[in-house]
Amino acid sequence: MSHVKVKEAKPTHRAGKSSRPAATMRAFVMRRIGEVGVMNKPIPEPGPNDAIIRTTAALICTSDTHTVAGAIGERLNITLGHEAVGVIHQLGSEVVGFQIGQRVAVNAITPCYQCSYCQRGYSSQCGGMLGGWKFANTKDGSMAEYFHVNNAQANLAPIPDTLTDEQAVYCADMLSTGFVAAEYANIPIGGTVAVFAQGPVGLMATVGARLLGAGLVIGVESMPNRQAMAKRFGADVIIDHTKTDPVAEILKLTGGQGVDAAIEALGSHATFQACIKATRPGGTISNVGYHGDGDSVPIPRLEWGVGMSDKTIRTALCPGGSERMSRLMRLIEHGRVNPLPMTTHRFRFQDIERAFRMMQTKEDGIIKPLITF
Amino acid sequence: MSHVKVKEAKPTHRAGKSSRPAATMRAFVMRRIGEVGVMNKPIPEPGPNDAIIRTTAALICTSDTHTVAGAIGERLNITLGHEAVGVIHQLGSEVVGFQIGQRVAVNAITPCYQCSYCQRGYSSQCGGMLGGWKFANTKDGSMAEYFHVNNAQANLAPIPDTLTDEQAVYCADMLSTGFVAAEYANIPIGGTVAVFAQGPVGLMATVGARLLGAGLVIGVESMPNRQAMAKRFGADVIIDHTKTDPVAEILKLTGGQGVDAAIEALGSHATFQACIKATRPGGTISNVGYHGDGDSVPIPRLEWGVGMSDKTIRTALCPGGSERMSRLMRLIEHGRVNPLPMTTHRFRFQDIERAFRMMQTKEDGIIKPLITF
Amino acid sequence: MSHVKVKEAKPTHRAGKSSRPAATMRAFVMRRIGEVGVMNKPIPEPGPNDAIIRTTAALICTSDTHTVAGAIGERLNITLGHEAVGVIHQLGSEVVGFQIGQRVAVNAITPCYQCSYCQRGYSSQCGGMLGGWKFANTKDGSMAEYFHVNNAQANLAPIPDTLTDEQAVYCADMLSTGFVAAEYANIPIGGTVAVFAQGPVGLMATVGARLLGAGLVIGVESMPNRQAMAKRFGADVIIDHTKTDPVAEILKLTGGQGVDAAIEALGSHATFQACIKATRPGGTISNVGYHGDGDSVPIPRLEWGVGMSDKTIRTALCPGGSERMSRLMRLIEHGRVNPLPMTTHRFRFQDIERAFRMMQTKEDGIIKPLITF
């Protein structure tokens, strides 16, 4: 990914606002694998169940850089981005209970809430594997002046007056993904949890483990700025895996038993294997890391108890929906979590390409860049 | 394992019962890796919390042959066997509510029910990984005229008068392991389940899936006698994986979605991978197969949704304890399952070595040999 | 309810089909509390997310008689009925994947699958308490030549070719409600269950308890024909509560402990109390009976362990949705349950009033009357 060449997008003609036709907007797109840019696109129109949002704030996600690097295959001129909030610009005829101009947050995952997967409670797998992930995958994403929301009735979450756009936008993916890692980890009250990697998702998994009653949260991370952030977000102990064997250290910290749950927030074979080794029999490995390498991901056979250790391996994709978004925003509202320290950099939308390049290189200790419109 | 040489055990001196000292018994042992035999051992004595059972019926398990082949390392003169029932011969001073002479069943797994693992509900992992498995592992097994039961208060299950010893002994491992595979599979009522391999555990997993509400049970098996047995035990469809790709066939049978749950009852890489591929997003892979090969067991990356498919991988070791044993026996009592068709062969204890050899070779279509005393 | 006067509806003018305007249909309605009849209504038109079904088979539910008796307050000329199947007559513009003329089943409960309750997994409480129940409550029911289905994308379930309409229509309420009683009962495999009352919902709860692994199912019922039906549907033991104290009898049958779960399928104080008394500590009382009497429903204090017995009281309203309907139909398809013995009587739609009167009086041992169109 660090080798991905970001082509300078051609400067979009930007005359005064009045001279640009009202029906077009600027969008940050993946032109093809390895190439991004800003281009003009028509402002989308809503169908009966849709909404169009005028974007006010957005975040860039590392997975956007994966996408540009080719992780999900070729996409031509698709708008990037899946973490955004804004105000309602237009509503489909069948969407009720919302008003034009209302501030809303939209999750990265926008399920239909109608299909068999959604009805079964696996809305992130809407219509099939990972199918709830539509933004910048099967339709244009949200890193544009306007974006389209399918199944708006279920996917628009009003932002409380007490929350800023910057706070709300963290619910779209970072809180939802980080917290589901903890929710799936089956943490007993007072139990022990190890969170492998303290990027933004791992940091929010650390917060999630605290929020869900963990008595000891161990963060595994080698970058000093992320170690400091992990402490700030509630990790009780930090292990630098470049200096010590994290599995041995975790076993030592837990009296030789291993943790009740290990959270994989990176997506590497080494980390995944360490999770299984560091988890006690009967415990849970909760994976939210994206695994991009190899035909298969290896489970260490003996530490998995030759398949009989009562260890459970769960996986999740960011859960969406307005109901969850409202609960996540409530946690910020009542002071349970403050995601703002993750905003290490701020950009205006016109500088989006520079922000994106920094997310590719992770230079200057960047964690999350906030984009305002 | 088919190459394991079973040494003929030296003929144990057997005079009339009266001439043999009361304090010795005959036991079927693993002399060392690759070698079994019958030898005299002292009849065990109970501590305050123990019981001694006089064996009346037992089954040989394929895992006994794994043990002799060296799967768990060297064991010298350890008594084999973990599936047995009998009558109470002696009781420790602290064991209450039982009588000498009472018929009891004992699970293959005999947890302490006192340690932190047991208190958390993972009694098969008593004291640590797989630690509930004591028979023929960390203490003498039950394939002897008498056997010792630790923590007898929690591990002795009275056999109802309406059940034969042969029926009850199937609860010790086959029903408990096969059923837990289904219990862990998170089957929605009317859901679809594939059970990979129809050996005795797979057959009982098939029964278990039916018992827990599966609307479609697909058995994967190539041996004709086991296919027939699977049909008899309730599989709706049989797939012969030597003639067709089981994953493709399962996808076809489920409208392209995959099953709600796949049960791995064999312990091979190929089968484990097929389970993950054949399971729908949001579904569960329930593993009870013993995995004996390789440093690691491979998860197919793409069909695992790159770690984000909401697919869950669970594992289990036969759950023990008198409470569960009583529920399993109730299922036989009220006609929910009749395990007796699995008894393809019968032997007296003096012929145990021949029986064991057949379990090693799986000749003559053997499924389970019953040993009577 | 037996005192409700059913007014003879005025004979609807029925000339040859050709002479009746295409846009009207006959509907069986509640004219006001205590009065039913057949009247002409316009055939409903679909909105973008709706469907119109031409009815082919329907069942009358005892709750229809409750409604007419005033249980949910006044309703004027509302079409009754919520158990019906048919063929698709018209589809809204946004409903995809279905064809005009396709056979479909529709659950009694038709949630929106968009609101916060639906997203949380409580779709029967769509929009608020009992809000998923729309037919014959907040909109016209399905006992008419045509009926309207809201949120059709999520509520239309194709009927497999192997199922008759009569089989499929039982999934709309009887199987869904009866089975959820068992699903909520937290039955351990081989556990013990008592089902209080063996009306059609209780009978299906009996089947559900069997399907979900109960080792002993005790049916409580006094009417001989229902006792016989309960036996046929899998009850192991029947208790006639008019001849013996059911709580004492259940305690006797369970060694003094009580059942793991009791299902309340009637809705009376006496039955509800008996459920709590007959359930062991740690067990579950699963209520699906409609409670129509009194300001409050009394929990017996001592048998509830003064509020500390680990006994759980759950409640449910028939779960809807196409995904569940498909699983229920699969259970019929593969021979897990055959609901047809419940059809004790058959009527053409023109005789609907006679059928309804019999459901009010429960004369002639009626269990369910099938209505064909």
Add this chain to the structure above:
Amino acid sequence: MSHVKVKEAKPTHRAGKSSRPAATMRAFVMRRIGEVGVMNKPIPEPGPNDAIIRTTAALICTSDTHTVAGAIGERLNITLGHEAVGVIHQLGSEVVGFQIGQRVAVNAITPCYQCSYCQRGYSSQCGGMLGGWKFANTKDGSMAEYFHVNNAQANLAPIPDTLTDEQAVYCADMLSTGFVAAEYANIPIGGTVAVFAQGPVGLMATVGARLLGAGLVIGVESMPNRQAMAKRFGADVIIDHTKTDPVAEILKLTGGQGVDAAIEALGSHATFQACIKATRPGGTISNVGYHGDGDSVPIPRLEWGVGMSDKTIRTALCPGGSERMSRLMRLIEHGRVNPLPMTTHRFRFQDIERAFRMMQTKEDGIIKPLITF
């Protein structure tokens, strides 16, 4: 209870320590209903599975005053108390892994961990309803210089060096009971919880709701000192039910929907009913209040959705066992909760009767009196 007459116990003869036989100790007992006192008793002796603890710190519980008032019937000269910590004085022959002199905490509930209830996971109901509660109920309690612990292997929890006795003793009942109320409440992350009554159990339920991810915790309480304490322990909002209708207020605070979970920590009909009314459909009422009044406890019928609202009523008795105790102590160790503000008063054991009388009258704003030895 405020009318219970506490008879002055006859002065126990207390010569110098040397002159008292080593085998006797002083114990605070209930002489009979309505009468308490201090008396000499023999220091108990351990059986093979038991331990004897020399008490160092204890708390008085309001339920002790209920017991003296006759709540569980007559008890003659039974030692009171169930919240105590100390050092190991003697160990039974079968108890391993502990040393004489080791500091240990013991839960109020001391299950056998062997019976069918314990094996099923309902150890508080050990052997039958509320059967895990042995101290000051079916055997002498712990408010004495020494106390006896049954099934010590499972019930002794070593106190970490970093914890004081005063901290550890709060785990015996207050944290365990308060937290289980939250654990059983099925709180979604960011969900809303109302805790009715902010006595010590309610306060710990407030902490528990926070620890388990509640986004809004509403405390219902009228006493100003407890209101202040509730705020300190994390309640976001306090409702004084003597000044406003708590149900109406909760509905207002939750947009008319009601809370996801209501916790009953008092044990009155009015409070229990308010819990059901204030809980949204699909939500949970978690009861840990002791209900002492009436033959039955009334469920408000309409707000219970006539038995079909998907509202769940759970109940719990303080869960015991060393594994849980260790997790509770870990929460104190790592700063998740600090129970010490609940210690409003401190007494030496010789002043136990005065302390007890204050707990009866609740004078001087007493919450918990710490007793040291």
